[in-house]
Structure formats: C-alpha cells, structure tokens
Amino acid sequence: MIGGECVEKIVIVEDDVFLRDELQNILEKEGYSVECISSFDTPLEDIVSASPSLILLDLNLPKLSGFDICRALKAKGIGPILVLTSRNQLRDELHALGLGADDYLTKPCHPKRLIARIQKLIHLYANMHVMLDAGDFQIDEMANILYVGKDSISLSENEGIIINALLKASPSVVKKEELFNLLWGSSDYVDENILQVNMTRLRKTLDGVGLSNRIKTIRGIGYQLIGGDIQ
Amino acid sequence: MIGGECVEKIVIVEDDVFLRDELQNILEKEGYSVECISSFDTPLEDIVSASPSLILLDLNLPKLSGFDICRALKAKGIGPILVLTSRNQLRDELHALGLGADDYLTKPCHPKRLIARIQKLIHLYANMHVMLDAGDFQIDEMANILYVGKDSISLSENEGIIINALLKASPSVVKKEELFNLLWGSSDYVDENILQVNMTRLRKTLDGVGLSNRIKTIRGIGYQLIGGDIQ
DNA sequence: ATTAACACTTACAGTTGTTGTAAGGTTTGT
DNA sequence: ACAAACCTTACAACAACTGTAAGTGTTAAT
Missing domain, CATH: 3.40.50.2300 (Response regulator)
Known part of the structure; x- marks a missing residue:
C-alpha cells in the first residue's frame, strides 16, 4: 500500500x-x-x-x-x-x-x-466546493452561497438546507416530512407552520436575486423546484 | 478559439x-x-x-x-x-x-x-477552496474555516483576515499598519487598541484548538506567525 | 356558495455571534 | 523606576437568524 x-x-x-x-x-x-x-x-x-x-x-x-x-x-x-x-x-x-x-x-x-x-x-x-447546478443558478453547498449570473449571496443555514434538498431532488417533489426531518428532526416540538415561514423566507431571498416562482407548492405533499431545466 | x-x-x-x-x-x-x-x-x-x-x-x-x-x-x-x-x-x-x-x-x-x-x-x-497550509493547521480562506487535525472551527471575519495575512506573510512580520488597513482601512476612526483586542480574540480562538503561542508580538512593529515550520 | 383544511404572510421577540469602546492591568526596555 | 507599548476583560450596540403567533388568502370537495 x-x-x-x-x-x-x-x-x-x-x-x-x-x-x-x-x-x-x-x-x-x-x-x-x-x-x-x-x-x-x-x-x-x-x-x-x-x-x-x-x-x-x-x-x-x-x-x-x-x-x-x-x-x-x-x-x-x-x-x-x-x-x-x-x-x-x-x-x-x-x-x-x-x-x-x-x-x-x-x-x-x-x-x-x-x-x-x-x-x-x-x-x-x-478540497473542492461541491457546486450544485440548477441551470440558471448554482449553489456552493458547503459554504451556502448562491451564485446567479455574476452575483452571489450567502444563504442562511435553513435556506441552504431547503434549497439543497429541493435541488438534489429536482425535478421530483420533496415531501414536507422530509424537510421537517432535515430541519427539525432532532427537535421535540416546533410550531406546525414553521416550514411555511421558512419557505416564504427562501422564496423572498430567491426573489431578491431575480429567481421568482421557482418553488412550487404541491398541496398536501410538499415542494418542488421548477424551471432552470438542466435535465 | x-x-x-x-x-x-x-x-x-x-x-x-x-x-x-x-x-x-x-x-x-x-x-x-x-x-x-x-x-x-x-x-x-x-x-x-x-x-x-x-x-x-x-x-x-x-x-x-x-x-x-x-x-x-x-x-x-x-x-x-x-x-x-x-x-x-x-x-x-x-x-x-x-x-x-x-x-x-x-x-x-x-x-x-x-x-x-x-x-x-x-x-x-x-471551484476549489484555497487551502493555506501552516504545517500543523490549514485554513480555508474563502469559507474562513480553520482545520487542525480532525477538528475544524469557523473563524469570524476579523479572525480570518488576520490569520490569513499572518499566514501568507509567514515567516515575515506583518506590520500593524498593514493589519489596520486590511481591517479598518475604510473606517474614518477606530479606537487605537482595537487591533490588540482582535489579536487577543484570535489568540484565544487558536488556544481553543490547541494552537497556543503561535502569534508573536514584535514590539513596535507588528505580529508574526511562528511555528508549524512549513518552510 | 359554503366550509374546512391547507398554505401564505407579517410582525415580534428571543438567541446568538460579532465587533468597537472603555477601563484597567501587565510587560518591556532603558 | 518609569513610560510606552501591549494585553485583558467586561460591556453594550448591532446584525443575522429563527421560532412563535396571529391573521389572511387559497383550494377543493360537498
């Protein structure tokens, strides 16, 4: 060896x-x-x-x-x-x-x-940044940085977890429970609308860099990242 | 082309x-x-x-x-x-x-x-992390993460700027004014002991991961990263 | 059309981490 | 011994993040 x-x-x-x-x-x-x-x-x-x-x-x-x-x-x-x-x-x-x-x-x-x-x-x-590619934006998973065009913004921990999960599953739907587990799996109790709040925050952040309407709600099931069409 | x-x-x-x-x-x-x-x-x-x-x-x-x-x-x-x-x-x-x-x-x-x-x-x-190597510890300059052995801790912005400057200059001495410029070059006024405070904080952080006495004060001149002997 | 379940939004407050200031103590070299 | 340089600690301001709560909007089945 x-x-x-x-x-x-x-x-x-x-x-x-x-x-x-x-x-x-x-x-x-x-x-x-x-x-x-x-x-x-x-x-x-x-x-x-x-x-x-x-x-x-x-x-x-x-x-x-x-x-x-x-x-x-x-x-x-x-x-x-x-x-x-x-x-x-x-x-x-x-x-x-x-x-x-x-x-x-x-x-x-x-x-x-x-x-x-x-x-x-x-x-x-x-030693590399794992760069997830959604077509029109990229995410440095490790550093939680979102790149879109020439801009880059840093995401919060929760935002990073959610967008990563959505992107990796794309174009499949990510179940609400999966996201709950990823985010608050270890917590004993959290308010039931906490996921919605965090989705709103992520959507607002994405809006801020021109990525609007990229997260679709699948009523009763979960969320789905759409557009970008890398597949 | x-x-x-x-x-x-x-x-x-x-x-x-x-x-x-x-x-x-x-x-x-x-x-x-x-x-x-x-x-x-x-x-x-x-x-x-x-x-x-x-x-x-x-x-x-x-x-x-x-x-x-x-x-x-x-x-x-x-x-x-x-x-x-x-x-x-x-x-x-x-x-x-x-x-x-x-x-x-x-x-x-x-x-x-x-x-x-x-x-x-x-x-x-x-897409790589630039990894600065000091011999017994490494720094991911971009993500401000310090690796020592199997541990890794994230540094604050100021800590990162200082340790990076010291490491890149090592084993030379970095002048106080240089550090001032790097950290507060754009500020109109800062307290004169602010650099000392930040050096103390960095030293304490390094202590916390077993890296003691690695920053030497050169009285009247500046600071110097010592040990690690990569050269 | 009504209704109940589901989803969205906003505001608020607690928490945490970072940073500059201030005050006082210690070290160093002459 | 003394003064300059340096170190340490505590404090408060600030910003970012996050969960809670309350209210509003939307959907789909009856």
Missing part, C-alpha cells in the same frame, strides 16, 4: 469481468473500498447511492454509453470521474473531458500510474 | 525558446494571456507575482529542477501546475504528481489535448 490508510470508496463501472476483477484487486491492495457496477442493472442510481470518492469508468459499455454516464453524473455534481479505456483516440479523450470526465487514461495503464492519478483526483475533490 | 472568452493568465516556465514560442502561440490563439518565465532570473518570485490561473511547467530546466519548483509552488498553495515534458518515464510522472503537479503530459502533445487539459484544471481550481 502506497498512500497511508484509505477508507475511500471507488466505484468501478466496467462490464468486462476479467478487467474488473483485476482493477478491483489493484485498488483493494491499495486500501480502497471497491464496488463494481455493471452497465446492465441501473448504473446511475447505483453509483449515486454508493456515493463514492471516485468513479472509475470504462467507455466501452455494451449496454449504455460511458459518455452518457459521464454527462449524467456531472449534471448531478457527482465525481470525480476517471475514464479508463482502450479507446485511445484523441477525439474520445476530448469528448470525455468535455463532458466532465476529470482524467482520461488509456489501457494498458500501469497500476502505479492509475493509483497516482486516483489519489490526485480524490485529493483535488476533497 | 474553442472555449469562449478567456482572460485567464497562463505562465509558461520553459527555457527552450523554440518550444516556448510555440506554446505561447497555441495558448494565445486560444485566448489566454501568456507570460513566459525562464528558470534563470527568479522563477519562483516571478510566478507568484504573476498570480496565474495555471502554470505550465517543463521539467528539464537547465538552471533549476522543475521538481523543486513544483514542490515550492505547492507549499505556497499556488496552482494548478501542468507539467509538460519530454521525460516520459513513469517514475518522473509519479514523482511530479507526488510533489503536487496536477497533470502530466509528455511531448509531443497535441495542442487540442493540451488545451482540454488546461481548461479542465483551470475549471477545477476555480
């Missing part, structure tokens, strides 16, 4: 069983926790729910294009993505990098090079 | 005049502002004062090792560093990446690949 103790989880998206096992072997020897995902099943959901520190992605998937996975993951702010492929054409590399891949290695690749690149990417991402 | 308007500045550290001109040509066509620095002169100071969006570094510098530059820049939190070199040995790549290089390309390198990698790195760094 080269790099001290690791508890980082790496997801391998690769259908070739032989290659997959070899990669898994290399990475586990290095101390990483490894999860293998096939392009059959439901790769996107599986990757998201694994919440890995890095995604090792093959481009030559029989079922689904690696490019599509790349694009989809990046839209959700998930990464880093290291593409490891036998396609050594420059145009593939440019395409993958353009879609959001963070590094591009061609097979055969020396294990040490692979490990070095993986470490690099994981370290880079550890 | 591939990637829209750019005003990013790239510093090329390369002594071979022919290669340098070629690179400069490619980058400027792409819309980047380019500054060339030779390893003769004072490369480190020149790079720092240029404050580039990216450093394009050759390893084969006759005067000074590219590795040394790499290490020195990273200690100061300056980056990203893209190494472009004719040394195509794996051990050189591993060494460079280990010292802090963010990408490693070997010549000859297709201009489009170079540009793609440059764009990638600049974009990554734009």
Whole structure:
C-alpha cells in the first residue's frame, strides 16, 4: 500500500469481468473500498447511492454509453470521474473531458500510474466546493452561497438546507416530512407552520436575486423546484 | 478559439525558446494571456507575482529542477501546475504528481489535448477552496474555516483576515499598519487598541484548538506567525 | 356558495455571534 | 523606576437568524 490508510470508496463501472476483477484487486491492495457496477442493472442510481470518492469508468459499455454516464453524473455534481479505456483516440479523450470526465487514461495503464492519478483526483475533490447546478443558478453547498449570473449571496443555514434538498431532488417533489426531518428532526416540538415561514423566507431571498416562482407548492405533499431545466 | 472568452493568465516556465514560442502561440490563439518565465532570473518570485490561473511547467530546466519548483509552488498553495515534458518515464510522472503537479503530459502533445487539459484544471481550481497550509493547521480562506487535525472551527471575519495575512506573510512580520488597513482601512476612526483586542480574540480562538503561542508580538512593529515550520 | 383544511404572510421577540469602546492591568526596555 | 507599548476583560450596540403567533388568502370537495 502506497498512500497511508484509505477508507475511500471507488466505484468501478466496467462490464468486462476479467478487467474488473483485476482493477478491483489493484485498488483493494491499495486500501480502497471497491464496488463494481455493471452497465446492465441501473448504473446511475447505483453509483449515486454508493456515493463514492471516485468513479472509475470504462467507455466501452455494451449496454449504455460511458459518455452518457459521464454527462449524467456531472449534471448531478457527482465525481470525480476517471475514464479508463482502450479507446485511445484523441477525439474520445476530448469528448470525455468535455463532458466532465476529470482524467482520461488509456489501457494498458500501469497500476502505479492509475493509483497516482486516483489519489490526485480524490485529493483535488476533497478540497473542492461541491457546486450544485440548477441551470440558471448554482449553489456552493458547503459554504451556502448562491451564485446567479455574476452575483452571489450567502444563504442562511435553513435556506441552504431547503434549497439543497429541493435541488438534489429536482425535478421530483420533496415531501414536507422530509424537510421537517432535515430541519427539525432532532427537535421535540416546533410550531406546525414553521416550514411555511421558512419557505416564504427562501422564496423572498430567491426573489431578491431575480429567481421568482421557482418553488412550487404541491398541496398536501410538499415542494418542488421548477424551471432552470438542466435535465 | 474553442472555449469562449478567456482572460485567464497562463505562465509558461520553459527555457527552450523554440518550444516556448510555440506554446505561447497555441495558448494565445486560444485566448489566454501568456507570460513566459525562464528558470534563470527568479522563477519562483516571478510566478507568484504573476498570480496565474495555471502554470505550465517543463521539467528539464537547465538552471533549476522543475521538481523543486513544483514542490515550492505547492507549499505556497499556488496552482494548478501542468507539467509538460519530454521525460516520459513513469517514475518522473509519479514523482511530479507526488510533489503536487496536477497533470502530466509528455511531448509531443497535441495542442487540442493540451488545451482540454488546461481548461479542465483551470475549471477545477476555480471551484476549489484555497487551502493555506501552516504545517500543523490549514485554513480555508474563502469559507474562513480553520482545520487542525480532525477538528475544524469557523473563524469570524476579523479572525480570518488576520490569520490569513499572518499566514501568507509567514515567516515575515506583518506590520500593524498593514493589519489596520486590511481591517479598518475604510473606517474614518477606530479606537487605537482595537487591533490588540482582535489579536487577543484570535489568540484565544487558536488556544481553543490547541494552537497556543503561535502569534508573536514584535514590539513596535507588528505580529508574526511562528511555528508549524512549513518552510 | 359554503366550509374546512391547507398554505401564505407579517410582525415580534428571543438567541446568538460579532465587533468597537472603555477601563484597567501587565510587560518591556532603558 | 518609569513610560510606552501591549494585553485583558467586561460591556453594550448591532446584525443575522429563527421560532412563535396571529391573521389572511387559497383550494377543493360537498
């Protein structure tokens, strides 16, 4: 093991069983926790729910294009993505990098090079702001800063929690109870209209930067972030 | 020009005049502002004062090792560093990446690949927390968070300004007037002991996370961050 | 149309964190 | 010993955030 103790989880998206096992072997020897995902099943959901520190992605998937996975993951702010492929054409590399891949290695690749690149990417991402993208605005989840155009405003804790939940679920509806749990899950009692108050406050804040009517009320169910159309 | 308007500045550290001109040509066509620095002169100071969006570094510098530059820049939190070199040995790549290089390309390198990698790195760094390193503690300058060991505490605005100024100047002394300017430069009048009060508060905060006696008073001059010995 | 459930808005007050002021104590160098 | 420089502490003002409360508006089913 080269790099001290690791508890980082790496997801391998690769259908070739032989290659997959070899990669898994290399990475586990290095101390990483490894999860293998096939392009059959439901790769996107599986990757998201694994919440890995890095995604090792093959481009030559029989079922689904690696490019599509790349694009989809990046839209959700998930990464880093290291593409490891036998396609050594420059145009593939440019395409993958353009879609959001963070590094591009061609097979055969020396294990040490692979490990070095993986470490690099994981370290880079550890120091990154996670930027959630809603199309016409972005949110720095960690710092609770909302960017819209050239402006940026800082959100309060509650505002951040709500908009993050809405954005991550978008375009799905977020149930009232979910928001209650996120915000006051540990409190024994809060006034029942507290969520409405906080929704009003968030809406007013969004209004202030030109983002009007972006939170829709689903009567009896919850709230939904609309517009921006990143999907 | 591939990637829209750019005003990013790239510093090329390369002594071979022919290669340098070629690179400069490619980058400027792409819309980047380019500054060339030779390893003769004072490369480190020149790079720092240029404050580039990216450093394009050759390893084969006759005067000074590219590795040394790499290490020195990273200690100061300056980056990203893209190494472009004719040394195509794996051990050189591993060494460079280990010292802090963010990408490693070997010549000859297709201009489009170079540009793609440059764009990638600049974009990554734009979303990064700038982490200032004092050896035994780190500071996220943007979010005003101080990391020491596994703990992290958030600093107040004033605390952040002071510790950042001290850290960036370290191990030099920061003059009282400089701090006054940073903190209350726009105010017409503040009490004369206000700086002392804020130094006390910062010291107490640092004490709270085990960082005692790290700010030395230079009587009549200013303050100095000591210990940590990163240099 | 009526009604009850649901949602929205506004004002108020408690809490917390930050900051400048003031007053008094301590250290330092000569 | 003495004065300048520095440190510490307490206090109050201020701003931001948040929950409560009360009243208003909206929706959908009867």
